[in-house]
Amino acid sequence: MIQPDNRAHKLIIYQIFTRLFGNQTTTNKFYGSRDENGVGKFNDINDVALRELKAFGVTHIWYTGVIEHATLTDYSAYGIAVDHPFIVKGIAGSPYAVKDYYDVNPDLAVNVKERFQEFCALVERTHQHGMKVLIDFVPNHVARQYRSDAKPSGAEDFGEQDDVSQAFLPNNNFYYFPHEDFVVPEGITPPVPMREMYLERPAKATGNDVFQAQPSKNDWFETVKLNYGVDYQHGRVTYFDPIPSTWLKMRTVLRFWADQGVDGFRCDMAEMVPVEFWGWVIPQLRESHPDLIFIAEIYNPREYHNYLKHGHFDYLYDKVGLYDALRRLMEGRGTVEEITEVWQQESGDIGEHMLRFLENHDEQRIASRFFAGDAFVALPAMTLSATLHTGPVMIYFGQEVGVAPNQAEGFQGDDGRTSIFDYWGVVEFQQWVNGGKFDGGALTDRQKELRYFYQKLNHFSRRHEAIYRGGFYDLQYVNIDGQSPNYDKTRVYSYLRHTESQKVLCVYNFDRERSFSTSVRIPEGAWVGTLGLDLEKKYLLKEIFPEAGLEIELSGRDLTGPGVPLHLPPLGFYLLEINVK
Known part of the structure; x- marks a missing residue:
């Protein structure tokens, strides 16, 4: 592992x-x-x-x-x-x-x-x-x-020992149509000249589970399905032992x-x-x-x-x-x-x-x-x-x-x-x-x-450890449906990533044309119970991605009450680290 x-x-x-x-x-x-x-x-x-x-x-x-x-x-x-x-x-x-x-x-x-x-x-x-x-x-x-012309000494090629007279055997490597030739799909025009027609006798099943001698041009017609001991044509019965x-x-x-x-x-x-x-x-x-x-x-x-x-x-x-x-x-x-x-x-x-x-x-x-x-x-x-x-x-x-x-x-x-x-x-x-x-x-x-x-x-x-090993907390449920003003529940998305030593608030606007001036609330239970932060202390929310410009100072009660005020331009987003002031 x-x-x-x-x-x-x-x-x-x-x-x-x-x-x-x-x-x-x-x-x-x-x-x-x-x-x-x-x-x-x-x-x-x-x-x-x-x-x-x-x-x-x-x-x-x-x-x-x-x-x-x-x-x-x-x-x-x-x-x-x-x-x-x-x-x-x-x-x-x-x-x-x-x-x-x-x-x-x-x-x-x-x-x-x-x-x-x-x-x-x-x-x-x-x-x-x-x-x-x-x-x-x-x-x-x-x-x-x-x-294979490069297989290691002693390695047996795929199909080498197959009984091609049988449509399915657990130890065959391919699936066969014993009395039929493969038929090239209709509408296939090779980009280079051909010297002779392609012959495959008996026909084999095609890679995307097509069990007929002629696949369509939209199938994986250039490939052959491998047999792992599953009889697809008889109820997908499995033969895994031996x-x-x-x-x-x-x-x-x-x-x-x-x-x-x-x-x-x-x-x-x-x-x-x-x-x-x-x-x-x-x-x-x-x-x-x-x-x-x-x-x-x-x-x-x-x-x-x-x-x-x-x-x-x-x-x-x-x-x-x-x-x-x-x-x-x-x-x-x-x-x-x-x-x-x-x-x-x-x-x-x-x-x-x-x-x-x-x-x-x-x-x-x-x-x-x-x-x-x-x-x-x-x-x-x-x-x-x-x-x-x-x-x-x-x-x-x-x-x-x-x-x-x-x-x-x-x-x-x-x-x-x-x-x-x-x-x-x-x-x-x-x-x-x-x-x-x-x-x-x-x-x-x-x-x-x-x-x-x-x-x-x-x-x-x-x-950032909050990203590579931290927990995840979705904030949608406390901000949508009028809980936070102008928070569009179809275009604005927010969540927390957190460890004991780092907390990051992530907010996105996925609209290509509209801006949103809104706020993002963190529920009190998450603030105290999940993040382990104090309602009474002051905190600095500092942008750490994609830029490093925005800084907002708020108390724990501000963050769990009115929320973080943000202006999100079209396709705008902020990842803000939360630290005690």
């Missing part, structure tokens, strides 16, 4: 899409090849880049797209099988269509023959700069043409990467794999690697406690709760009442285990026209994400400089996301990379201001 220090859960995770991070090519041709549009390398993430990320406040780097996956770039000269164009998304391919669990993406190497050594050197560099390494573990599905073959093989995969110095895994679509597998495998891995971190991509709040308690995960995605609530606010709809619902009904008792974020590779960029249209709209939401509870926070590379995709790169189309399927140069991020200087020299003043905000927030979250 995670080492028990004061900042144990307040990780600052920086997600790097490795293929894009160091790419300085600016061609950006629709469906461009590797050589046309360029590709980032492990070696691009050098000491200079890592030193800057450490200074930015990062504790953990999630290197996305490390493990070898299907691609339309030909590496057959290096003994890597060519993938069929009908079952690859984009030119570069999806990093979640893994085709060899024991190798790394050749795109990311300067010297393809030395690709694994280049990755190991990146792991070592990252550690030397005081940061931990996370990579993806994709357990639910593999590329349709999966075949231990299924896929469990044993996945344990070997995880041990392999942990032995390379990887510090943790972001587990793709973890809830599509039985919780019993996680409960079996994670404790075993921690016997030899006790500090391994496991993060579950999970979207079903009803399963949160199950995957923490019985699956032994450290952290869970907080997407359908806090992310969705904050996104609606940032888009000018929704209500802050949903934030209260998140902690009351979903994750309040497990807040330290919830990974908060506003961007990742699956989500639309904040600054895109499909989302907020302005990266600065995210500042109150990002601050709340980092300070609501003691758990970790994540930033997607380029979020801090306002990346705003505005054209189709290839397979993914023009959708406000940075493509994970095609080669591309991320223009705004290239301005920070600045020809390999990693100094932001080509950023605009506005971008520099944005990045500096994120840097301040990262350090603030880990510097």
Whole structure:
């Protein structure tokens, strides 16, 4: 488990899409090849880049797209099988269509023959700069043409011993349609010429639980579902004793990467794999690697406690709760009442285990026209994400400089996301990379201001004990419905974070146009009982984030009576430390 220090859960995770991070090519041709549009390398993430990320406040780097996956770039000269164009998304391919669990993406190497050594050197560099390494573990599905040519001696490949005449057997690694061929989805037009049609006989079930020989173009048609001993087509009956073959093989995969110095895994679509597998495998891995971190991509709040308690995960995605609530606010709809619902009904008792974020590779960029249209709209939401509870926070590379995709790169189309399927140069991020200087020299003043905000927030979250280990107290119930004048219960949100030695009042206005002159009351019971403060003494409320300008002197009775008078401009917020005068 995670080492028990004061900042144990307040990780600052920086997600790097490795293929894009160091790419300085600016061609950006629709469906461009590797050589046309360029590709980032492990070696691009050098000491200079890592030193800057450490200074930015990062504790953990999630290197996305490390493990070898299907691609339309030909590496057959290096003994890597060519993938069929009908079952690859984009030119570069999806990093979640893994085709060899024991190798790394050749795109990311300067010297393809030395690709694994280049990755190991990146792991070592990252550690030397005081940061931990996370990579993806994709357990639910593999590329349709999966075949490992780098597996360790004695390791058996997936599907190698399968009885393909049977639709389901507990020890088969895949699900089959014994008398049917796979049929490519209708409407799929490969971006490169084909020499022959794709043949898969018998057909296998598709990754997103599609149990038919022809998936649709909206399915994960480029992937094959792995069999963990669950008979989906007969009532999801489970066969976990004896231990299924896929469990044993996945344990070997995880041990392999942990032995390379990887510090943790972001587990793709973890809830599509039985919780019993996680409960079996994670404790075993921690016997030899006790500090391994496991993060579950999970979207079903009803399963949160199950995957923490019985699956032994450290952290869970907080997407359908806090992310969705904050996104609606940032888009000018929704209500802050949903934030209260998140902690009351979903994750309040497990807040330290919830990974908060506003961007990742699956989500639309904040600054895109499909989302907020302005990266600065995210500042109150990002601050709340980092300070609501003691758990970790994540930033997607380029979020801090306002990346705003505005054209189709290839397979993914023009959708406000940075493509994970095609080669591309991320223009705004290239301005920070600045020809390999990693100094932001080509950023605009506005971008520099944005990045500096994120840097301040990262350090603030880990510097103040009320934030990284303190308790949480929601103040909505004593301020809404006329209790505090002009306190809009749909747009203004306030709470306390507190330890014995530090108390912080956090107040936000999520309205993009309206200001609110209001007051924020702290109930007497919380003031005396929770915070341990005196009603008769004088206190200084001093702004500690985002700036250090506002100071208000009030008595305990003022704070519990009329409250703290505040003027909140549009998207304004204050984090005020409370100290005895």
